[in-house]
């Protein structure tokens with residue numbers, strides 16, 4: 001049985017730097033089957049109504065990664081997003097270019113920032129000349145070693161994660177979720193000889209700027225789960241270098257802090273993260289907070305059920321034998 005058509009309302013971001021008016025939204029209404037991909041609808045608008053509508057696409061099969069855009073404020077692939085659920089949920093379909101990249105025209109962005117950050121992590125194996133890859137020998141990795149980065153090869157470089165990432169918006173130095181997920185892939189590759197160097201270089205102004213919001217994982221159409229790869233990278237960075245960075249000290253302090261009482265001791269966390277000099281530097285702010293919320297500056301009482309907290313810690317991170 002044929003699907004009943006819906007009147008799909010599109011509000012599309014329009015911008016042509018060579019012409020007035022300024023950026024604006026243009027409305028188009030089409031009668032379409034609910035399973036119609038957003039990309040198909042946009043191509044119909046371009047072919048039948050307005051040939052100046054500019055967008056980027058290629059495979060139309062969720063493979064090439066070129067049709068990523070904002071669909072109802074979420075970074076999505078237009079070729080695998082269907083209009084029916086969008087209309088049912090939002091009553092219209094707002095189409096905008098991806099975030100965190102300069103807009104060139106309509107839905108097309110300049111992907112230079114995304115690719116520059118990717119290049120910066122050296123996304124290739126770094127080999128030691130003293131240990132060349134064996135000539136003519138099959139891949140010497142074990143299945144378990146390959147398994148450690150089984151998600152990252154799924155990446156199609158669509159930049160949906162980059163568009164969704166608030167750390168990229170806040171700090172242009174942040175490498176972005178895809179670059180960090182790729183970095184993880186090379187850090188755990190036993191053939192790579194730059195593991196330590198990669199971990200040292202990525203920590204200042206990089207790894208620890210991630211806010212752990214998981215929006216990149218939510219946006220990723222290929223289940224690469226970049227935020228989980230970034231978490232793994234942080235663990236590897238701490239294992240390799242301990243708490244040598246502001247970010248790693250904060251993470252270690254946070255973990256120890258919660259283990260003690262089940263609640264965060266804010267004052268102690270500042271000391272654990274920034275040391276005594278850091279506390280001194282934040283004295284003015286501390287006084288302001290103390291005036292408004294004095295309880296924040298006091299060590300909290302241990303919560304009820306600390307034994308449950310300890311069980312969680314023991315399961316995830318057992319104390320070394322002999323520690324009380």
Ligand code: SF4
Pocket residue numbers: 164165166167168176177209210211212213214215216217226227230
């Ligand atoms: S988890 Fe980190 S990398 Fe992912 S979107 Fe949030 S801030 Fe960006």
Ligand code: SF4
Pocket residue numbers: 065154155156157158159160161162177178181219220221222223224225226
């Ligand atoms: S990690 Fe996912 S969202 Fe990010 S570029 Fe790769 S496929 Fe796209």
Ligand code: FES
Pocket residue numbers: 057058059060061062063064065066067068077078079080
């Ligand atoms: S057009 Fe290739 S992923 Fe959508």
